[in-house]
Amino acid sequence: MKEEQTAKSPPQQVMALVMEAGSTLLENGGEVLRVQQTMQIMAQSLGLPDFHVYVLTSGIFASAQGSVSEVRHMPYITVNLGRVEAVNELSREVAAGALTLQEASARLQEIRAMPPYSRLTEVVAAAVGAGSFAYLFGAHTPAPMLVAAVAGAAELLLTRWLQKLHINRIFSDMAAAAIAMAIVLGCGALLPGLNANSAVIGALMVLTPGVALVMGIRDFINADYLSGTIRLISAVLVAGSLAFGVGFAYTLARQLWGVAL
Amino acid sequence: MTNPLGLLAQFGAAALATVCFSVLFGVQRRHFWACGLTGAVGWLAYLAATGVGASPAMATFLAALPLTLLARVFAIHNKAPVTLFLLCGIFPLVPGAGIYYTAYYFLLDDRLQCLNRGVETLKIAVGLAVGIALVSSLPMAKKRG
Structure with a gap:
C-alpha cells in the first residue's frame, strides 16, 4: 500500500471536494460526461484510490476505496456557464498538480459564490x-x-x-x-x-x-x-x-x- | 433579404440576440464576441440555405454544421468548454416559432396546419440534433477533455 502519498489528504476530504466540484458543474448546466470526466480527473490527481462515479441529469453517485461514498440529488438546474467554465479551469489546475486540497477547496467555494449578472x-x-x-x-x-x-x-x-x-x-x-x-x-x-x-x-x-x-x-x-x-x-x-x-x-x-x- | 444592408442587419441582430442570451446564462464577458459570432454565423447559414430553397429542417441541419464547428474552434481558442458557445449560439435555430405556430393552429382548431407545424418543428429539432452530432463526432487535432 502507498499510504504515504494518500495520507496527506484524507480520502473523505478529497471525496468531499470532488463531489462538490461535480455537483457545481451539474447544477450550473454542465453535461453528464463532463461532470463524470472532471470528477475522475480530480480524484485521480488528488490520489483517491478506486474512484467510481455515475452521473445522471439529476444526481451523482460516487464511491472510493475504504467505504468512502457520497450521493447527491440535484433536481434543479440553473444555467450559469461562468461557473462551469471556472470549475473546468480548476480541474485543469488540479490535474497539473498546481493546487493543494485546501487551495482547491477555497477556490471551489469562491466559484460557488460567483454571482450571476445583476x-x-x-x-x-x-x-x-x-x-x-x-x-x-x-x-x-x-x-x-x-x-x-x-x-x-x-x-x-x-x-x-x-x-x-x-x-x-x-x-x-x-x-x-x-x-x-x-x-x-x-x-x-x-x-x-x-x-x-x-x-x-x-x-x-x-x-x-x-x-x-x-x-x-x-x-x-x-x-x-x-x-x-x-x-x-x-x-x-x-x-x-x-x-x-x-x-x-x-x-x-x-x-x-x-x-x- | 439579398441586399447587403439587410444581411448585415440580420447578422447584427442575430449576434445581439445571442449575446443577450449568453448574459442570461452567466457567460463571462470575455466570451461574448465568440458567442455572438457563433450565433450570427449559424443564422446567416440558415438564411443562405433557405435562400437556395432548402426546407426549414434541412436549412437548420446545414446551419448547425458551421455553427458547431465554430463553437469547437472557439472552445480551443478561448480555452473554455464547448457548451458555452454551443448553448448560446444555437438559440437562433431553436424552433421557437414552430412551437408557437403549433399551439396557435391548435387553438384555431386548424388540425391540418397544427399537425403540419408540429411535424415541421420535430423535423427541425431532429435536423439540429443530427447537425450537432455530426460535427461533435469529428475528431479534431487537439482533443478537449
Whole structure:
C-alpha cells in the first residue's frame, strides 16, 4: 500500500471536494460526461484510490476505496456557464498538480459564490434579446420589437420571482408564456396592425427549451441515453407549457373581449 | 433579404440576440464576441440555405454544421468548454416559432396546419440534433477533455 502519498489528504476530504466540484458543474448546466470526466480527473490527481462515479441529469453517485461514498440529488438546474467554465479551469489546475486540497477547496467555494449578472442586466438582456429575435422572425417595424422586448422583460422577472418561491418549472413557464401573450394581445388592441406573431415568437424565445434540447442531444451523443431522455422529456414539457400558456391567454382574451389575433 | 444592408442587419441582430442570451446564462464577458459570432454565423447559414430553397429542417441541419464547428474552434481558442458557445449560439435555430405556430393552429382548431407545424418543428429539432452530432463526432487535432 502507498499510504504515504494518500495520507496527506484524507480520502473523505478529497471525496468531499470532488463531489462538490461535480455537483457545481451539474447544477450550473454542465453535461453528464463532463461532470463524470472532471470528477475522475480530480480524484485521480488528488490520489483517491478506486474512484467510481455515475452521473445522471439529476444526481451523482460516487464511491472510493475504504467505504468512502457520497450521493447527491440535484433536481434543479440553473444555467450559469461562468461557473462551469471556472470549475473546468480548476480541474485543469488540479490535474497539473498546481493546487493543494485546501487551495482547491477555497477556490471551489469562491466559484460557488460567483454571482450571476445583476437583475437589471438580466432584464435588459432579456428585453434586447426578445426584441432582436422579433426582428429575426419577421418584424420590420420597431413596434413589434418593442412589444417583444417588454414581454421578454416581464417573462424574466416573473420566472425569476416564481423560482425564488420554489414554484415548479412547468407552472412558471405556463404563467410566463401567458403573461407574454397577454402583453402582446394588449398592445395589439392598442396598436392596430401590429405584427403580433413575430412579437410573440421573439418574446417566447426567452423561455424556449433550447438548453434542455441541446444538452439532451449532447448527452445522447455521449451515449448517456438515460440522461438524454430526461432532458428531452423536459424540453418537450417546457414546449408544451409554453403552448398551453399562450393558448390560455389567447382563449381568455377571446372569451372576455373578443380579441382576435 | 439579398441586399447587403439587410444581411448585415440580420447578422447584427442575430449576434445581439445571442449575446443577450449568453448574459442570461452567466457567460463571462470575455466570451461574448465568440458567442455572438457563433450565433450570427449559424443564422446567416440558415438564411443562405433557405435562400437556395432548402426546407426549414434541412436549412437548420446545414446551419448547425458551421455553427458547431465554430463553437469547437472557439472552445480551443478561448480555452473554455464547448457548451458555452454551443448553448448560446444555437438559440437562433431553436424552433421557437414552430412551437408557437403549433399551439396557435391548435387553438384555431386548424388540425391540418397544427399537425403540419408540429411535424415541421420535430423535423427541425431532429435536423439540429443530427447537425450537432455530426460535427461533435469529428475528431479534431487537439482533443478537449
